[in-house]
Amino acid sequence: MSGRAQNRAAIGDDRGFIVIVVLWMLAALATLALIYLSYVTNTAVTVAVNTDRLQADALMNAGLELTAYRLTAQSEAARPTSGTFNARVGAGRIAVTFRSEAARIDLNAAPKAMLIGLMTTGLGVSAADAPDYADRILAWRSSTEPGQDNPEDSYYRTLGASYLPRHAPFQNADELWLVRGIPPNVIERMLPFVTVFSNMRTVNVLDAAPQVVAALPGMTPETLQRLLRDRADPGVDPQSLVGLAGSASATIEGAKAYRVTVAAEAPSHRQSSAEIVILLLESGDEPYRVLSWHNAFDGSAGKPL
Template identity: 80%
Template sequence: MSGARRDQAGLADDRGFIVVAVLWMLAALAALALIYLTYVTNTAVTVAVNADRLQADALVNAGIELAAYRLTARNEAARPTSGTFNARVGAGRVSVTFRSEAARVDLNMAPKPLLSGLMTALGVSATDAPVYADRILAWRSSTEPGQDNPEDSYYRTLGAPYLPRHAPFPHSEELWLVRGIPAAVVERVLPFVTVFSNMRAVNLLDAAPQVVAGLPGMTPGLLQQVLRDRADPNLDPRALVGLAGGTNATVEGSKAYRVTVAVELPSHRRSSAEIVILLLESGDEPYRVLSWHNAVDGSAGKPL
């Protein structure tokens, strides 16, 4: 092969190498562009989600503030034990429902007949309900240090890695730790109990029918009459207490309120939260948050 041909062949090889190199560089740039595009897209989505969450939190807080204002603006005697209202806050909408915790059975204050009555109303047999109520009473009852407590022995016999608290329930979910109560019963009971009312009685005006049915001495016929009469705006609420026998029944409210706030964002996304607040009679703050459950991500804040 002559020198000219060799030079032409070498030039062709060099050109081929350059073309391949350029193609590899273009492919690398395309990959980098795709990575960058993915990053930008994910960042934009994250920013949008975070912005919605911040807006939702702001609207929920606005709903709590509005509810607290409505409640504290009236003296305790005239304060409503339940209510609902809607409001527009900026470009968002807020729907608020508030109800005194007296509508629920207090795990720390309720006597045995009320605890067992609630379970019976929820389908637990009349034989088992008092036994389960005893388990709750034993969990919350104090004991002297070093005292041989039968309930402690019961937990040791079951092989439990803990003993009863022998102190008030800090939150309702601790009911899951009480041994001797079936999980199905605990699940049924939790929507109707609280640890925040600090009352032995339940409010007849606001309590769920299941709670009213659990009052000692309540019969099916009497239950229907109470539910019918409490819907009459002209009836003296105090008459309901007499109708229900007066035992563990009241029309008074608690200083703790359960506030449900449903919000609609400007983006039309919806969110909700359930908060328990305690109205304060003095101090710089009108209320204190006791419990918070945010339905956006299912997170639950433990009581403070």
């Protein structure tokens, strides 16, 4: 082969190699572009979700602050025990419901008769079983002397439980799940009507659910229906409801703790909600303290509030 031919062959080989290199570089750039596009897309989705959550948190806090202001701006005597309001906060909206914890039965303060009444009259538990279930609750919260042979402790050991009763006040209503001897379906039905935050032996008959009013000692179906009818009449003297209930466990007073439900709609129309229990403070730098906070964020676009 002549020198000229050899040069041409060498040049051809070089050009082929360059083409292959270029193709590999283009493929690599295309892969990088896809990776970058995926990163940008995922980042955009993450930012959008985080933005919605930040907006939801801001709206929840705004609803809570507005509620605390409405309550603390009035004297304790004039303070409402329940209420609702709607508000626009920036481009978002909130709907707020607040109710004193006196509308619920306090697990740490309620007498046995009221616990039995809630289970039997309010929730349909058999009259034969309810007293035993109430005793389980009382035993959980009742103190005991150190070293004392407590029958309730023996009962838990017999059941093979890995723990013993607290022998102290319930820290949270969900602690009911730890109380042995009460069927789970009974506990599940009790939870919407009980609290650990009112510190009251009485319940507010103005705000309490019918199941709670029915739990008052001595309450009859006829009296219950009349009381529910009368309290819906704005012309009725609220104090008369206490007399109608005929029980030392009835009151129209509120607790210092309030349960606040905030439903929020962000500018993107995503909706979320939170149930918060606060304690109003009479002194100090802060007007209230958060006792419990449960968020619900579904991330879906729903109907505007």
